Amino acid sequence: MIIALNNKCNLSKDEFVLYEKELSALEYSTSRLILFPSFTNIALHNLPLIALGAQNVSKTEKGAYTGEIAASQLKSFDVTYCLVGHSERRNKYYETSLDTNEKIRNLLSQNIIPILCVGESKGERESNQALGTIERQIATALDGLTEEEKGKIIIAYEPVWSIGTGLIPTLDEISEVLSHIKRLSPGCKTLYGGSANEENIIELRNCPLIDGYLLGGLSLKPLKLQQFITEAEK
Numbered sequence: 686m687i688i689a690l691n692n693k694c695n696l697s698k699d700e701f702v703l704y705e706k707e708l709s710a711l712e713y714s715t716s717r718l719i720l721f722p723s724f725t726n727i728a729l730h731n732l733p734l735i736a737l738g739a740q741n742v743s744k745t746e747k748g749a750y751t752g753e754i755a756a757s758q759l760k761s762f763d764v765t766y767c768l769v770g771h772s773e774r775r776n777k778y779y780e781t782s783l784d785t786n787e788k789i790r791n792l793l794s795q796n797i798i799p800i801l802c803v804g805e806s807k808g809e810r811e812s813n814q815a816l817g818t819i820e821r822q823i824a825t826a827l828d829g830l831t832e833e834e835k836g837k838i839i840i841a842y843e844p845v846w847s848i849g850t851g852l853i854p855t856l857d858e859i860s861e862v863l864s865h866i867k868r869l870s871p872g873c874k875t876l877y878g879g880s881a882n883e884e885n886i887i888e889l890r891n892c893p894l895i896d897g898y899l900l901g902g903l904s905l906k907p908l909k910l911q912q913f914i915t916e917a918e919k
């Protein structure tokens with residue numbers, strides 16, 4: 686099972702060093718942990734058993750692009766995974782599905798595994814448009830890729846209305862979306878993200894289509910994270 690830890694825009698240099706000390710005490714057996722620190726903390730990552738991810742990547746390769754970080758630069762820091770199309774990028778920084786397609790191509794050219802985030806808004810869920818939205822996000826993001834390339838991509842279902850709100854969809858709703866995603870992109874691994882915590886994992890773990898979790902808030906609380914992992918592995 687994949688446990689992806691998205692620190693978002695948190696942790697100063699000193700805080701990150703302390704945080705990794707706490708993470709080093711985590712006990713787990715069947716999980717594969719991937720940490721997504723802020724760019725400023727990537728070079729400080731020092732836990733060989735926890736894979737390194739980035740929260741974003743430039744849609745261009747290196748060159749005159751002030752403020753951007755290219756996939757080849759991430760590769761030089763041994764980054765092996767990268768989030769693409771997180772709803773905070775889409776909604777607060779106007780990232781489009783076309784952008785996600787360019788980012789995915791750059792990552793694959795560097796052998797970095799993209800974790801494509803998709804999900805519907807509250808309004809789209811309420812008006813029965815969740816599956817259509819997700820289908821469009823995936824179709825554009827994966828457009829033009831070979832079947833082999835598509836097979837490398839992990840897709841995280843993160844309902845926008847669930848992120849950081851304490852609300853989660855029902856297991857039936859999650860299963861419906863994940864089985865749709867697996868039909869659109871056969872063989873891909875699927876994660877669930879959005880307010881997953883040490884309590885609702887007892888319900889979430891009953892969904893066999895969930896291959897792992899993308900954790901935001903919980904990634905910053907090592908004690909609760911330990912409880913989550915212990916329950917998820919049961």
Ligand code: PGA
Pocket residue numbers: 691843847848849850878879880881899900901902903
């Ligand atoms: P959350 O965030 O776990 O804090 O809801 C998940 C995410 O944004 O990836």
